[in-house]
Amino acid sequence: MLEVSGLSKSFGGLAAIDRASLEVAADEIVALIGPNGAGKTTLFACVAGFLKPDTGSVRFLGRDVTGLPPHHICAQGIARTFQIAQPFARLSVLENVMVGAYHATRLRRDATAQAEVVARQVGLGGQLDMRADALTLAGRKRLELARALATQPKLLLLDEVMAGLNPVEVEEIIGMVRKIHATGVVILLIEHVMQAVISLAARAYVLSNGRIIANGSPTAIAGDPAVIDAYLGHGAAARLKQGPPHA
């Protein structure tokens, strides 16, 4: 479904992404993990059209979408969330989600209906009239998810939708992501919360210094010495080897 091949992006002399390649197949949930500054968000930005890669290509559903502007990428069926939530602060929750819903319809009535459905789906049904800047962090993360989902994407790029949340909230988001996936949306997620990666993703890519250094099932990756050195550390690797937590 999504094929990223040989993607590079430099800022000045610094290579943020260095010939990175990854693939996401239809009906997958794939995770992209790696230490801070590895280039994960830059990679997302290149896929979503916010940055133009220097070399390499992004193909989606067999079509070359490399370097297209963000609204074209969205029209192809890729929606992204932002690592730092970017709500339309002075609009209500419903209005925020409606902006996404308007992607598929011109009619206000339809956009409202669609937005209400999606907002309920992510648990914001009770806060439709609340201004977005009054939401808690967890609420903002849900709003990011709802807005992206309202564009009715085929592929959802989730950039740390669980960062900063408490374990209960993380579990709730995991459940939501799973439900979204069950409706046929393919998901590529950047995540530091390993609990989420393990319980959601069948496969994970590890990005370090702009390079993909490993890929495979999360548990297999946890045993990879390169990954342990670059990212996980020995303690976390040992815990992860014991398998998913009882959640």
Add this chain to the structure above:
Amino acid sequence: MTRRGLTLTGLSVLVLIAYPWVFSSNYAINLGFLVLFAAYLGQTWNIAGGFAGQTSFGHVVFFGVGAYVSTILQTAYGVNPWIAWLFAALGGALLGWIVGVLSYRAGLKGAYFALITLAVAEVGRIVANSVPITKGGLGILLQADPRPANFQFRDPVWFYYIVLALCLLSLLTAWQLTRTRFGARLAAIRENEDAAQALGIDSLREKVKCLTLSGGLCGAGGTVYVQKYLYIDPSIAFGVDKSVEMLLVSMIGGAGTVLGPLIGSGLLHVVGEVTRDLGNMLPGVSNAQPLSLIVYGALLIAIVAWLPDGLMGLFRKRRKEARRA
């Protein structure tokens, strides 16, 4: 808009229609004209600056271009002023499109966009001062020939009603922005352009559309001004004071709200009239203009400090508190 909002708006419209019958002096009707005219121009600013967050410091340029287009078409080419009016709107729209495409393609946002509009208005003033077709600094005098076919009227009440109609048109346009996809997209761009793009919005296109619309409406205002006063010169057409007034009435009333510019304009003119009378009473003040400017300035500071959402924001807060109680 809520049911209450609709009722209030309907009532205000009735009051505005009845106003010339109740206050029929020339003074009162001209004051009404000025209030509505500033509200109209303010609304054209508000469509770009309030709803889409495209703050302009030189919105007068669209007014000025509209004023010159229709005036030159009449005086130099003998075009009927009603038809010239249409071209004035088209001229304003075209300029809006050009300014939008050039500055947004270059990625100019926020303060940079504001400065570009300021510069464009200055360029307009300098050009109008120096090319023969505008008769330079002398300005253009329209020959007085008050006939409706000429878009000139002996009774000032006609201009009152014309500008009232324009005002209603602009209110309707603004109201549409609160309930259409186009409006939702502009609000999204105003609040967070990156996020808007991620949700499939072609922000460049929407912003250019918005500025074209705003410029066209503003240009139509230019014609009305010249038809009423029968004179235009570069400092009227491109003077910074009109740009400031447009932004001031919107911000005082509430930028990005439908009724904001009308309320702001009403307040500003009432304050202006009162300070003029006060100024005349004060000993040693021969020209009341500076006094009203001081009061405008103080008003703006107070609004920005305590009511960033303008008077409409105050009403809204009141209503919310009332609901809670």
